Amino acid sequence: MIPRYSRPEMAGLWTDEAKYASWVRVEVLACEAQARLGTISEADLAAIRAGRVPTPEEVREQERTRDHEILAFLAAYTASLPDDAARWVHYGMTSYDLVDTALGHTLAASSDLLLAAAQRLLRALTERAVEHWDTVCVARTHGIHAEPTTFGQKMAGFAFAVHRSIVRLRAARAAVAVGTISGPVGTYGSVDPFVETYVCEALGLGVEPVPTQVVARDRHAELLGAVAVLGAVVEQIGLEMRLLQRTEVREVEEPRSSAYQGSSAMPHKRNPTTSERLCGLARVLRANLGAALEDVALWHERDLAHSSVERVVLPDSLIAAHYQVTSAAELIEGLRVFPDRMRANLEQTDGLIYSSTVMLHLMAAGSEREKAYRTVQDAATETWETGRHLRETLRERGIDTGDDVYDPTRFLRSRDAMRQRLEELLHVEM
Template identity: 70%
Template sequence: MIERYARPEMAALWTEEAKYASWAEVEVLASTAQAELGVVPEADLDVIRAAPVPTVARIRELELTRDHEILAFLAAYTEAMPQDSARWVHHGMTSYDLVDTALGHTLARSCDLLLTAAGELLRVLVERAEEHWDTPCIARTHGIHAEPTSFGQKLAGHAFAVHRSVGRLTAAREAVAVGTISGPVGTYAHISPYVEEFVCARLGLGVEPVPTQVVARDRHAQLLAALAALGSVVEHFALEMRLLQRTEVAEVEEARTSAYQGSSAMPHKRNPTSSERLCGLARILRANAGAAYENVALWHERDLAHSSVERVILPDSLIAAHYQVTAAAELARGLRVSADRMRSNIDATRGLVYSSAVYLDLVESGADREAAYRLVQRAATEAWQSGRPLADTLRAHDVPVTEGQLAPERFLGNRSHLKSRLETIRKELHPHVDL
């Protein structure tokens, strides 16, 4: 992922330096477990523990003569050790015992960062929903004015979507936070299962219950699917904010800095660029999820077809998702809401959006349902075509109307049960989410 869309704390987990440091940690833990079993002498364990993490440059240099990244890492890691100590490094292990166990640790930490960021987005959405719970605005179906709702209810819907995404991501974290140190083809023929238990416990990982030679890739597909769903949820929120920022709508606006310039040619432009960026990143997450599903079916006990794909999609997806969620929280937090413009847009159709209330009042007063619908529809059509208020065309059809019938507050009077549902988010917290 390019630096432009990377937050430092997430990007730091996915550098080459961080990867090799994690590999070294796994090797030290495995040697420690082997020493407890009496396989590795304590003196040699001390040497292994004291060895520095090799530089990326040195590993790349040695890779030129080996065409194998793990062997190049091991050569760089052990080259300063005495041979008696170096021979115990990676003892009984195969390449992906190292790679996948370290990867599980990195994925778990990445998910923790993302869950914290998603929790902040959830918190902001709940706060803004409560702030604007009684701010009337027009709801739109098919892009057309429907009935009044409130801006708080709009935001509450997005808050619950994030809440569900946090649940999916929490489950995905558990799925990928696993390792395996079981040797070639996963039989433990050359290494005790105790080593796996020791290493994974120290790293906070579970173990692959029936290993082959790699961690099963349906786990990673579950994570990428959860990221894609989260990205789509953020996109839904961002798309709504984009639509509400259109010039003819102008109900909300992204926060602007004093340095903001919207166009190189048109000085007046105030474009919804933050929202648009969030929508674009969701496309990357969905595309990468498809690639993760392609990685699930490997040949026999393992093949390497997944490796090149994961070098791209895992860091890119986690970095992009983290940026997207963090930026969405910033968008929601700084969003400028125009209650006056929302009320003006409700009134823009001169009462047409209250037609359902009038229709139902007629039915409740004894009118035939179909006849009442057609009567109000004729009055609404005349109001639309003539530009007259709906109240006037209704009265022309001998339909009495009162001011209370044609007011947005009538549509907002029975929503306490919805607000109580919003409050349940605070009572059903996921790990890493502090509201």
Template identity: 70%
Template sequence: MIERYSTPELAGLWTEEHKYATWTRVEVLATTAQAELGIVDQGSLADIRRAPVPAVARVRELERTRDHEILAFLAAYTEPMPAASARWVHHGMTSYDLVDTALGHLLARSCDHVLNAARTFAGLLVERALEHWDTVCIARTHGIHAEPTTFGHKLAVHAFALHRCIARLTAARAAVAVGTISGPVGTYAHISPYVEEWVCGQLGLGVESMPTQVVARDRHAELLSALAVTGAVVEQFALEMRMLQRTEVGEVDEPRTSAYQGSSAMPHKRNPTTSERLCGLARLLRSHAGAAYENVALWHERDLAHSSVERVILPDSLTVAHYQLVSAAGLLRGLRVFPERMARNIDVTRGLVYSSEVFLDLVDGGRDREEAYRLVQAAATEAWERGTGLADGLGSRGVDVTADHMDPRRFLGNRDHLKSRLDELSKELQQHVEV
């Protein structure tokens, strides 16, 4: 992923240098396990442990003569070793024993960063939802004013959606945090299963349940699916923030630096660029998930069609997801909220948003439901077309509208029931932090 949409934590994990360091660690662990079995002597093991991580430039140089990255890496790694020791490196292993086991480790560490960012963002959503639990605003359906709600309720919806994403990401982390060191076609013909169990245990990985020489790619598809859904949930939040910043709405304002310039031509512009960026990045995550599905079906015990795709989609998806979550948290942390503007927007339709209260009061008073609906609808249509108030249209039809009908808090009588759910989520997230 390009630097603009990367975080230091994820960018550092997916460098070529770190990849070769991880490959080196896997090779050392595998040789150590074989030494415990008495296959490799301690002198050779010491030589193998002493050898430095090969330089990327040297691996690339050797790859030009081999056309095989893993063989080039092994040649570069074993160059400083005595031949008697070098012969034990990669003993009984096949290329993807090394690649997939190291990949499982990198994926698990990357998922940990993404999960931490998701929990931080979820915690902020809960925090600000509680802060604005009583900040009354208008809800909109189909983009049209509906009934009053609160800004805290809006944020709570996003908090619970992200909480579901955390559950998906946790399951996906478990799915990808596996390795395999089972030799060609996964039969353990040339290597003991003990080596696999020991190496994976040292790396904090599970073992592929039925290896075919590679780790099953449905695992990676599950991860990228979870990342895509998380991206869509962040997009949902960002889209709401974009729409609430529209000039005619003006209910919130995302944070900007003092150097901010919104337009090269119009100095007055305050564009919701952070929110827009979050929405755009979600598209990348969805497209990469589709590519991951294509990688699931490999020929027989394995082929290499997935490799070139994974070199792009795995680091890019994890990096983008982390960047997106960190940026969304920064946006929410610095978000300015304007309760006065929210209150004014409720009144912009001159009472139309209270139509349901009048309608239900008429029904409760004995009116036929269809008759009551048509009466209030006609009054609302008249008010909309003439630019008058709902009370005027109802009054001309013999229906008195009281101040109680026009009180937005009348719609919020059961908000304590909803707040109890949010309080429970807050406790759950806090428990995870404390653990």
């Protein structure tokens, strides 16, 4: 992922330097296990532990004469080791014993960072939901004013969506946090299963229960699936913030630095650029999921078709998602909310948003439902055309429901159950 959409703590996990350090750690742990089995002497193990992590430049130099990254890495790593010790590095292992076990560790660490960002977003949403639980605004369906709701209820709905994504991501984290050190075609023909157990336990990983020569790729697809759904949830939040920042709506405004400039040509512009960016990155995450699903089916015990794809979609998805979710948390934390503007927009349709309560009032007074519906619909049509308040239109027709029907808080009297659910979520997750 390009630096513009990267946060250093996540991007740092996916550098070549970090990869080769992880590979060295796996190789050293495997040698420790072999030493416990009596295969490697303590003197050779000490020399292996003292080896340094090769630089990306050193690996690339070795790859010029090998055309194989793992063999190039091993050559660069063992170059500084005594020959007697170097021969035990990668003993009995195949390339993806190293690659997939290290990858499982990196994916687990990346998932932990993304989970922390998602929990920050969840916390921000729940806090704003509580803050604005009674901030009345208009709800819109099909983009059209519907009935009153509150801004807090909007935020609470998003909070629960993020929570569901966290549950999915935790499950996916468990799925990818596995390794395998089982030798060629996964039979343990050249390496004792103890080596796998030792290495994976040291790295905090599970093991692939029946390996082939690689970790099963449905695991990685599950992770990118959870990431893509989380990205879509963040997109939903970003889209709502974009719509609420339109000039004719302006119920919220995303935080801006003192350096903000919205347009190169129009100095007055205050564009919802952060919200738009959240939506755009979700498209990348969805596209990458498709590529990950293509990687699940491999020829026989393994092929290499997945490797080139994963070098792109795994780091790009996790780095972009971490950036997206962290940016969303910052947006919600710093979001400016305009209750007065919300109230003004609420009354913009001259009482039409109260049509359902008027209809229910007429039905309670004895009117048949269809007749009540048509009566209110006809009055609403006239209000659309004249701009006269629905209450006055109905009074001219001899219908006076009283002012209580036009009180927006009338719609909000039964929300205690939702508030209780939100508080339970706060208690569980915070």
